[in-house]
Amino acid sequence: MVKVLLTGGSGFIAAHIVDILLQHGFDTVVTVRSEEKGKQILKAHPDVSKEKLSYVLVKDIAQDGAFDEAVKSSPPFDYVLHTASPFHHNVQDPVKDFLDPAIKGTTGILKAIKAYAPTVKRVVITSSFAAIVNPNQHAKVYSEKVWNPITWEEAKDHSMVYRASKTFAEKAAWDFVKNEKPNFDIATINPPLVFGPIVPYLNSLETINTSNQRMRNLVQGKMREKIEPTATFLWVDVRDVALAHVRAIEVPEAGGERFFVTAGHFSNKEIADIARETHPQLESKLPPTDAPSDLPADIYGIDNSKSQKVLGLKYRPLKETVSDTINSILAVGV
Structure with a gap:
């Protein structure tokens, strides 16, 4: 049986990846920061045996050697899906608190796999559109070929540190494979805003x-009074992102590739209009029907064809995603 290590198992994307890994028959081990999170994941899958789903603790992914024990397994792992990102609330020093942990979290697991998990054939890393976009001068068409050109000096600006951390962490991963020539290849998944049912x-x-x-x-x-600015005009459904991660270990041709995973453009006005259509009981809480859209007429283009051709993705429409997400929010209780 094929065995997969999934890091950051209690994250939004990872929780959906767990479901797809189990559906596709993979033995799955997730890393979590606490016993409580691990037990919650197991409790949510009561019909799954401990051979098919288990967890291991990795309390701080930025620590040296954080993943050394986690990647050791019997039977050994065949693949690793790395969705974990550094967890902290208080960024005072962008380099020390954000950039270094992001980079070390990514290179740390690659080092651990090279040293202690020689059976691993591929590592799939959750990157981001943040590692592609150039907010200062948008590309005419965004695809996997485009990189955010941010510099280390610019990254020290608190408003830019997130995009920088994603960019430098992904570059560090590609550099690791190029320079260290490990026993595995990598693929990266680069989504923009990720919507979809909450867990x-x-x-x-x-x-x-x-x-x-x-x-x-x-x-x-x-x-109700004013629609929030959309800011990033690209989106994708979390279930499509999760499937992209799993397909990236199932499809041989995915090795060594970046995948820009997006369903296309949207605006917050469009979400409001869909909510009015699918959930008319929310009418009193929604903005007026004549509220303007902030989607620019000359918005940049996108090319997501590689994700469709190589991974076989068929993206959900925005209406389905908005409806399902609102249902999940209402189920938790507003």
């Missing part, structure tokens, strides 16, 4: 992922 066993409405917060705010009436 009730891991999330409260206060702790839902950042991208979905706009839908929570909409449902709670926080955009």
